Amino acid sequence: MLAGLVAMGGVAALGLWAAGAADLPDRAFPRVVVATFVTSVGGAVEMSGDAGELAATDAGLTVMPLSVTLTGALVIARGFLRPLRHRAVVGARELAGWAGRIAVLWLLALLGAGFAARQTFEVSLGEGLLSDLGDLFGVRPTVGFTTDLPLTVLFGLLWLAGVLVLALLVSHRAPLPGRLPGLRTSVRPAAYAMVALLLAYVVVGVVVALVVAATRDRPADTFAVLLLGLPNLAWPALTIGLGATWNGRVEGPFGLPMPRVLDEVLRTPDVSTVNVGTLAERDGRMWWLLVAAAVLVLSAGFLMASRCPARLPAWLHAVRLAVALALTVLMIGLVGRVSAHYGLSVLGIGDLGGGLAGQVFLRPRLWGAVGLALLWGLVAGFLGSLLARWAGGRSRRVRH
Known part of the structure; x- marks a missing residue:
């Protein structure tokens, strides 16, 4: 403690x-x-x-x-x-x-x-x-x-x-x-897989942050993000890779430490749409978010299936991973949202929106993201179960 x-x-x-x-x-x-x-x-x-x-x-x-x-x-x-x-x-x-x-x-x-x-x-x-x-x-x-x-x-x-x-x-x-x-075989494998998935995204974020700190100016800003809010970027990246959409805006001189491409997407006159498409319009490397989500979510499905009893049918693995991934995305949507604003006026001048004012907000289209997580979980859970069964059978053949 x-x-x-x-x-x-x-x-x-x-x-x-x-x-x-x-x-x-x-x-x-x-x-x-x-x-x-x-x-x-x-x-x-x-x-x-x-x-x-x-x-x-x-x-x-x-x-x-x-x-x-x-x-x-x-x-x-x-x-x-x-x-x-x-x-x-x-x-x-x-x-x-x-x-x-x-x-x-x-x-x-x-x-x-x-x-x-x-x-x-x-x-x-x-x-x-x-x-x-x-x-x-x-x-x-x-x-x-x-x-x-x-x-x-x-x-x-x-x-x-x-x-x-x-x-x-x-x-x-x-x-x-x-x-x-019953929780030992029904809940524990799915919970373990989701925690491993979240930690994997954090580890990837740490590697990216260290590369950015070593190759660009102002490494202190990168370390500030790393030590304060790395999951605030890494975990929404998971949902965006799944196809989810976030809405947000950055206005005025204030902002939050974030990748340049995200800041550019958010600095528009109206509320911005943040998804893999709008990010890729400014930086084509953002399509890798989709690839990373596919690889890591499928890995989570394999990890869950490898910890479950071999007799469980593939459809049950799919349902369990779908529920677990949907709950994980729901958690990310609730804890990952950001809202900040400040305004000042003197005798009406400034109008709480002048040069000393600003606002930042970022929030998900939550239920759409949860629905996408259910679909991804069904597919990844089913494929992960088949992959775990194939890997288990191959290892038994090698031993014999």
């Missing part, structure tokens, strides 16, 4: 340092690190602004730094499973007691982070008319963030529960309570 908190804090701090957040005024860096931790477990950080009676501000941010989320999930899951790996059986009461002790410590961490993640910054009005009006009327606009403590505790505990349950479902060594033996 403590190792998970340290790992999440370390990854968040390094990522924010690479992004330049160490230069924030008023020694705000530690509080920004804590706020990043809060958002990484589903907590609610609310943006606020104050510009006095003669001005107005508007700000909002909704994004999960999934690199921090993934780091915490892996470390906490490993710590949870470590005492169980040599056990043949475990009772439901004992398992609930062990999880409850972790939850109490986690609750204390959430409460501490919720109280610590609060900060206010003064916003520069830049140069020109807005600056002159600000000096004349003594306007000193500020923007800051606070934590919605009840929502942070609620979603943080749900996040922990999800991590612990998923850890039990994925691990083939961890014992299950006596009343749940």
